[in-house]
Amino acid sequence: MEQSSRPIGVFDSGIGGLTAVSELKRILPNEDIVYLGDTARVPYGTKSRETILRYASQDLEFLKRFDVKFTIAACGTVSSVMAGESLFGGLCTGVILPAVAKACSATKNKKIGVIATVASVRSGSYERLIKQRSPEVKVYSKACPMFVPLVENGYTYPGCEPTALIAREYLEPLRDEGIDTLILGCTHYPLLSEIISEVMGEGVTLISSGAEAADYAKKYLQENDLLKKEDAPGRLRFFCTDSPELFRENAARFIDIGGATVERCDL
Amino acid sequence: MEQSSRPIGVFDSGIGGLTAVSELKRILPNEDIVYLGDTARVPYGTKSRETILRYASQDLEFLKRFDVKFTIAACGTVSSVMAGESLFGGLCTGVILPAVAKACSATKNKKIGVIATVASVRSGSYERLIKQRSPEVKVYSKACPMFVPLVENGYTYPGCEPTALIAREYLEPLRDEGIDTLILGCTHYPLLSEIISEVMGEGVTLISSGAEAADYAKKYLQENDLLKKEDAPGRLRFFCTDSPELFRENAARFIDIGGATVERCDL
Numbered sequence: 001m002e003q004s005s006r007p008i009g010v011f012d013s014g015i016g017g018l019t020a021v022s023e024l025k026r027i028l029p030n031e032d033i034v035y036l037g038d039t040a041r042v043p044y045g046t047k048s049r050e051t052i053l054r055y056a057s058q059d060l061e062f063l064k065r066f067d068v069k070f071t072i073a074a075c076g077t078v079s080s081v082m083a084g085e086s087l088f089g090g091l092c093t094g095v096i097l098p099a100v101a102k103a104c105s106a107t108k109n110k111k112i113g114v115i116a117t118v119a120s121v122r123s124g125s126y127e128r129l130i131k132q133r134s135p136e137v138k139v140y141s142k143a144c145p146m147f148v149p150l151v152e153n154g155y156t157y158p159g160c161e162p163t164a165l166i167a168r169e170y171l172e173p174l175r176d177e178g179i180d181t182l183i184l185g186c187t188h189y190p191l192l193s194e195i196i197s198e199v200m201g202e203g204v205t206l207i208s209s210g211a212e213a214a215d216y217a218k219k220y221l222q223e224n225d226l227l228k229k230e231d232a233p234g235r236l237r238f239f240c241t242d243s244p245e246l247f248r249e250n251a252a253r254f255i256d257i258g259g260a261t262v263e264r265c266d267l
Numbered sequence: 268m269e270q271s272s273r274p275i276g277v278f279d280s281g282i283g284g285l286t287a288v289s290e291l292k293r294i295l296p297n298e299d300i301v302y303l304g305d306t307a308r309v310p311y312g313t314k315s316r317e318t319i320l321r322y323a324s325q326d327l328e329f330l331k332r333f334d335v336k337f338t339i340a341a342c343g344t345v346s347s348v349m350a351g352e353s354l355f356g357g358l359c360t361g362v363i364l365p366a367v368a369k370a371c372s373a374t375k376n377k378k379i380g381v382i383a384t385v386a387s388v389r390s391g392s393y394e395r396l397i398k399q400r401s402p403e404v405k406v407y408s409k410a411c412p413m414f415v416p417l418v419e420n421g422y423t424y425p426g427c428e429p430t431a432l433i434a435r436e437y438l439e440p441l442r443d444e445g446i447d448t449l450i451l452g453c454t455h456y457p458l459l460s461e462i463i464s465e466v467m468g469e470g471v472t473l474i475s476s477g478a479e480a481a482d483y484a485k486k487y488l489q490e491n492d493l494l495k496k497e498d499a500p501g502r503l504r505f506f507c508t509d510s511p512e513l514f515r516e517n518a519a520r521f522i523d524i525g526g527a528t529v530e531r532c533d534l
Contacts, residue, residue: 243314
């Protein structure tokens with residue numbers, strides 16, 4: 001098969017990576033996408049570096065079977081922990097570098113905030129990569145471990161009081177530092193954008209790591225002449241390691257997967 | 268080795284089962300205990316029946332290697348999903364039957380509430396087993412998926428507002444049904460006892476499924492002459508599938524593990 005006709009691979013610990021798929025569908029409607037959510041072992045963000053690396057290599061191996069032309073590790077935790085690992089060489093991007101690039105060009109007062117999972121913040125990758133790119137930028141990081149369960153349980157509607165309370169607890173210290181740009185370093189967080197903006201104030205730019213990774217993928221495919229030539233709507237295939245019915249049910253919060261197939265797989 | 272000298276096995280998806288270990292240590296201080304927490308795949312309560320069964324058999328297999336004389340599946344989710352499965356034949360108890368027995372004898376107005384994970388409530392096991400024992404009892408079940416992440420992130424102190432809000436949302440419907448007994452069907456929930464009691468009112472008896480399972484184990488061992496004969500403090504060994512350091516850190520919320528060893532294992 002011609003290389004440009006091959007699918008794009010996207011994986012995540014669960015369903016958060018669907019924020020990247022949603023953006024891909026919008027900007028590259030003709031591309032075929034194979035998505036893997038490791039729902040039998042979700043979440044990754046509370047686990048150790050070693051365990052996350054082991055799971056991520058299995059995820060990547062699975063997607064290789066589909067002869068993907070490009071892969072997005074649409075999981076902030078995997079991206080942080082693997083930043084600099086050789087597995088990310090070649091036709092694959094995590095969600096960190098695209099988000100870091102966007103944040104560094106967006107900040108005016110040179111103060112960037114990063115919110116992410118415990119494992120991501122522990123890795124220090126966001127901070128390190130921002131400093132590499134813009135040494136003058138000050139970085140303020142905060143782990144927000146309650147955000148993933150809140151999103152997965154639907155506590156995302158505007159005015160949702162438990163989420164607002166927890167968001168204030170996590171975010172007020174960042175707001176008080178005067179940051180003007182905030183990286184949503186976990187692909188679940190864009191579903192909390194409104195609540196996050198309410199705490200941070202309108203002057204703070206929110207960067208969605210999943211959406212930035214999708215934009216990066218588009219640019220990469222364009223520059224390397226890898227965009228699909230056929231002018232027909234792309235096919236979506238979803239795989240998960242736990243029940244497909246549960247996946248379908250939970251995915252609805254992130255994306256309309258319509259009639260696409262959802263299949264169970266073992267890693 | 269004489270059978271009575273062998274250790275008691277306890278397992279859970281993560282650290283919630285330590286509420287059973289804590290009770291075992293209190294009522295059977297001389298017994299050796301081997302604990303397994305499947306922390307690399309925690310939580311189980313949001314996953315499908317098939318995946319939970321697969322994980323639970325691997326957990327049980329692991330404990331068998333230590334020649335355990337009795338095992339507690341100290342995980343409400345595993346116990347519900349496996350209720351009636353052959354794996355629970357013989358020298359093993361889940362946390363459901365002991366909790367159900369206690370609740371049925373505690374209720375005066377014949378109205379029992381059950382709170383547990385999504386998978387536990389979906390299984391219908393609590394309801395079925397209560398009805399088998401006391402057909403006249405009415406059962407009101409409610410899945411409380413936010414309670415595990417709230418406990419694991421330390422939102423357990425009295426007056427904690429996000430937890431109180433979510434507890435009211437989950438529990439007020441049960442309170443309004445007039446139940447007088449509430450089974451805490453997940454071994455994490457005893458850490459929220461105070462907040463739960465505040466919503467339910469003092470007249471409602473809370474049943475801790477982990478503690479009841481420990482009591483059941485003691486009775487079983489007594490009746491079968493399997494209690495340890497040696498009069499010396501029992502040895503605790505902890506195993507987990509993710510990082511031992513993380514385990515030690517998180518376990519502190521449940522139990523003082525002192526100088527006991529914590530080792531990583533693969534399942």
